[in-house]
Structures are given as structure tokens and as C-alpha cells.
Amino acid sequence: xxxxxxxxxxxxxxxxxxxxxxxxRKDARRNQQALLDAAATVFVASGVEAPVRDIxxxxxxxxxxxxxxxxxxxxxIVAVYxxxxxxxxxxGPALLASSRTPYAALEQWIDQFVDFLxxxxxxxxxxxxxxxxxxxxxxxxxxxxxxxxxxxxDAAVESGEVxxxxxxxxxxxxxxxxxxxxxxxxNDPSYDARRxxxxxxxxxxxPAG
Amino acid sequence: xxxxxxxxxxxxxxxxxxxxxxxxRKDARRNQQALLDAAATVFVASGVEAPVRDIxxxxxxxxxxxxxxxxxxxxxIVAVYxxxxxxxxxxGPALLASSRTPYAALEQWIDQFVDFLxxxxxxxxxxxxxxxxxxxxxxxxxxxxxxxxxxxxDAAVESGEVxxxxxxxxxxxxxxxxxxxxxxxxNDPSYDARRxxxxxxxxxxxPAG
DNA sequence: TGCAAAGCGGAACGACGTTCCGTATCGTCG
DNA sequence: CGACGATACGGAACGTCGTTCCGCTTTGCA
Numbered sequence: 110x111x112x113x114x115x116x117x118x119x120x121x122x123x124x125x126x127x128x129x130x131x132x133x134r135k136d137a138r139r140n141q142q143a144l145l146d147a148a149a150t151v152f153v154a155s156g157v158e159a160p161v162r163d164i165x166x167x168x169x170x171x172x173x174x175x176x177x178x179x180x181x182x183x184x185x186i187v188a189v190y191x192x193x194x195x196x197x198x199x200x201g202p203a204l205l206a207s208s209r210t211p212y213a214a215l216e217q218w219i220d221q222f223v224d225f226l227x228x229x230x231x232x233x234x235x236x237x238x239x240x241x242x243x244x245x246x247x248x249x250x251x252x253x254x255x256x257x258x259x260x261x262x263d264a265a266v267e268s269g270e271v272x273x274x275x276x277x278x279x280x281x282x283x284x285x286x287x288x289x290x291x292x293x294x295x296n297d298p299s300y301d302a303r304r305x306x307x308x309x310x311x312x313x314x315x316p317a318g
Numbered sequence: 319x320x321x322x323x324x325x326x327x328x329x330x331x332x333x334x335x336x337x338x339x340x341x342x343r344k345d346a347r348r349n350q351q352a353l354l355d356a357a358a359t360v361f362v363a364s365g366v367e368a369p370v371r372d373i374x375x376x377x378x379x380x381x382x383x384x385x386x387x388x389x390x391x392x393x394x395i396v397a398v399y400x401x402x403x404x405x406x407x408x409x410g411p412a413l414l415a416s417s418r419t420p421y422a423a424l425e426q427w428i429d430q431f432v433d434f435l436x437x438x439x440x441x442x443x444x445x446x447x448x449x450x451x452x453x454x455x456x457x458x459x460x461x462x463x464x465x466x467x468x469x470x471x472d473a474a475v476e477s478g479e480v481x482x483x484x485x486x487x488x489x490x491x492x493x494x495x496x497x498x499x500x501x502x503x504x505n506d507p508s509y510d511a512r513r514x515x516x517x518x519x520x521x522x523x524x525p526a527g
Numbered sequence: 528t529g530c531a532a533a534g535c536g537g538a539a540c541g542a543c544g545t546t547c548c549g550t551a552t553c554g555t556c557g
Numbered sequence: 558c559g560a561c562g563a564t565a566c567g568g569a570a571c572g573t574c575g576t577t578c579c580g581c582t583t584t585g586c587a
Contacts, residue, residue: 134533134584161575171536176576237443237502275517286514289498293446305495305518308484312521343553346565369543380567385545528587535582543574551566557559 132178141178143168148189156230156295157186183235183246190229194253197222201257211264212271216310218261219287222254223306226291233291233302255280262313271313341387350387352377357398365439365504366395392444392455399438403462406431410466420473421480425519427470428496431463432515435500442500442511464489471522480522 131138147168151159161182165175179185187194201218208214226233235243236250259280265271287306294302340347356377360368370391374384388394396403410427417423435442444452445459468489474480496515503511 132534136583137534140535160573162573165536172538172576173536173578174534177534182575234446278513278517282509282514285502285509286499286517289501290495292498292501293494300491300494304487305491308487308495308521309514309518310521311525312517312519312523314521314525316520316523317526341565343564345552349566370545371543374567381545381569382547382567383565386565391544530587531585533582533584536580538578540577541575544572546571547569549567551564553562553564555563556561 137178140168140170140174144170144175144178144185145188148185152186152189152229157235158231181243181245183243186232186235187246187249190232191249193225194250197225198253198257201261205261205264210270211261211268212314215261215265215271215313218258219306219310220303222258222284222287223291223303226288227294227302230295233288234293236285236288237292251281251284255284258284265313270315272315275313346387349377349379349383353379353384353387353394354397357394361395361398361438366444367440390452390454392452395441395444396455396458399441400458402434403459406434407462407466410470414470414473419479420470420477421523424470424474424480424522427467428515428519429512431467431493431496432500432512435497436503436511439504442497443502445494445497446501460490460493464493467493474522479524481524484522 132141144164148164151164151167155163161175162172164185165172168175175185179188197218200221201214204214204218205211208217226236235246257280262271262278262280262283263276266273266276286309290305290309291302294300341350353373357373360373360376364372370384371381373394374381377384384394388397406427409430410423413423413427414420417426435445444455466489471480471487471489471492472485475482475485495518499514499518500511503509
């Protein structure tokens, strides 16, 4: 099941973040880093849907190299944004501890997530499962973030701030909804994803005071 | 209304929507209809993102023919779903007149719109502006539906059911939000777009009674 | 220093949207 | 009724994309 398939190879169970067993050879390691840098640059300039060739060119490597290090573009995207995703995941419990109420924590966490998505051109558009070849990206983002989101949601239900009939909505659906609302947000200044997400989150709330 | 691009060819500026200016020659008219039927069939079978060649093959025509009748795939999609879009547009004022409150009308109208989107595989995914070459589709759907949605929203604000601070949200943003929430809904049974849309619409409501 | 193994570049492939143009068909006018 | 120009047709061809493949180069170890 291709649990990981990220930069290096992590055969066993997944190790959360952190150390990756880089390639054995020095030039390979250097190219891998060049690829990551180039991808980050190109993603900022042209969005995450930029042609693979552009990234290879920016890094000064051939097509074979890019695909050996990152079997699919999704793996590259995951590698580039991995630490930001991890930061977002780790922010969840922290917010839950520091905020006044679970709902406030959920609000802030979603805000942070939306910021992340909106900042990266086209990232949200690629999070949809109907796209082809992005299972890895999907898998990583979701595996990492869904449990956090689910916990926040559950806590907010438990505290009575969120409608009980939404208890079974689940972190996955909420995240997909939020992600979907962010699609196209970076391209069109007349579309305010943050505002719509805020409306969605407001809709979770229990009606009467 | 109508800014553009529909079935036939538009030599100069725009042409009024609604009536098809069928081609002058009989075989042309026949092929155009065959294309529409084929497209409808293929869209149901493979989604609206099906390759143009598949549609041409299903219709038994060549590539040139399909592009002469429908300069871009978006025009074909618009032509196929035009009457459903029109029906949706016309349902707006009717619901406003027949429902107990403007908010109820808005709810029902959105429901109908979501049904439409979810039923067509991948249609929602194509409504995003970040995709290429779908301006025509975007233009038609939006030109037709946005004013209706805006009216319903305005009425619901006016009646005090919807938060006043959302008065300037506009039909466009609300529709884009709803459309975005429907992305990928047909492919993944675990994602309930209708439910999330309901949450979004609930979020429009004024909080305390 | 030699020699696998590991890694590299980029040509090549297939799918796609779209364009182009030689040919076939239509409908009209003589 | 039989041409003849306009109209429409088919499908090959082009450019772009993601991805694969393979002959060559580099590396690191003995």
C-alpha cells in the first residue's frame, strides 16, 4: 500500500517526521536537495501544477533524476510542504490546550490550515481525490491532518458548542469541505475563501445561544 | 444575459441565447444533434472530463466536426446542460414566491443546484476558474445563475434570516462556495457534499433567535 | 587503480486538446 | 438536370504534458 513513498524510502511503518535516510551517494543527495529547492521556487512562481520539466530545468537535472527521487509529482509536493503540514498537525493539540474553548481552537486551527492552502497556488485544487496520480499527496495530508481535525471537532461537540448531529461528520469530511472551499482562492481575488470557510465553521455551531 | 458561446458559431459579437441558430445545412444540423446526444451519453458514462475523441467517436464524426460546432469542450458542456441550468435559474423566483420565507427558498434552491452538480460526474470540478479553457462554461453558468442566487440571498438578508454582515457576500461567492463543496462528490461516496452545503447555508443564518 | 553498483540525462512514448487542410457533400442557380 | 461555389467533413498532424526506458557517467569501496 505505498504508505509512504516520499523522498527517501521508508520501508517499514511510517516514521512521523524527521529523518529521512537520504540516498547513499553524495551527488544523489545533492540533486535531491536541488530538486526540493527548485520545486519550492517553481511552485511559488507557477503554482503546484507547474510542468515537471520546469522543475527539472530549474534544478538543472534531467527527467530521469526527478522521477527516481520522486516517483510522482505528488511525492515532490508532499516533500516540499511536509514540514508545514507537520507544523499544522502539531498546532492542533497546542491550540486545544491554549484556547478558551474547543470551538475557538477549531476556528484557529482551520484558519491556519486555510492560510496554508491559500498561500500555495493551486494546492487546494490538487487535494481533490478526483485528480489522477495524487494518491500519495492525499494520503499524507489526510493521514496527518485528519486525526487532528477530528479531535478538535469532537472536542467542540463534546463541549456543546457544535451541533450534536454533526458529531459523525468526521475530520475527513470537514477537512475536505474546507479544502474544497479553498480551491481557486489564489487565482481570483474576488473569491474570499477565508470568509466562506468562516461561514462553514459558523454553520457547525449550535443555533440557540 | 448571456455572454456567449453556445452551440453554433458566433461570427461577430455575441448572440442572444436561447434559440439555436442551427447550421444551414442538413448534415450539419444532424451532426450537431448527434454530438449533443453522444456527449450526454459519454458524460454519464465517463464524466464531463471525458476525452473529446471519445465523444467524437461515440457520435461517429471526426475531430474537425466537433470543434466546428463547439469551439471548446466547455461550449459542448454548456450546450448539453443548458436547459437544466435554465430550469434552475427559473426555479429561483418561483421558490421565492412559493416558500414561506426567503431563507427557505434559498435553502431549496441551493438544494436543487447541488443535486444538479452532484448528478453530473465531475461537473463541479470543472466549474472552477483555475481550470483552463472553461471560460465559456463559467460565463454561462455564472451569468445565468448568479443573479438568481444573489436575489435569494438578498431577500434572505432583508428578511432578517441571514446575517447582515453577509449582505455583501454576493451570489457569485456563495455559488462558488457551494460549487466548490460539490467537487469530487460523485466519485467518493464517503464525501457527502449535500451535508456540507447544508452546514454552509446554516452558517449564513443569524445566530441567536 | 579498477570495477560494480548507483545514479544520471534526455530521447521516446502515449494521451490529450486543438488546428489545419484536402476532400466530400449540399443546395442553389442557370 | 447538371454544374459550381459555399459549407461541412474527417482525421492526420502539432504542441504539451506526465511518465518510462536505457546507454552512459560518476561514485565509493577494495
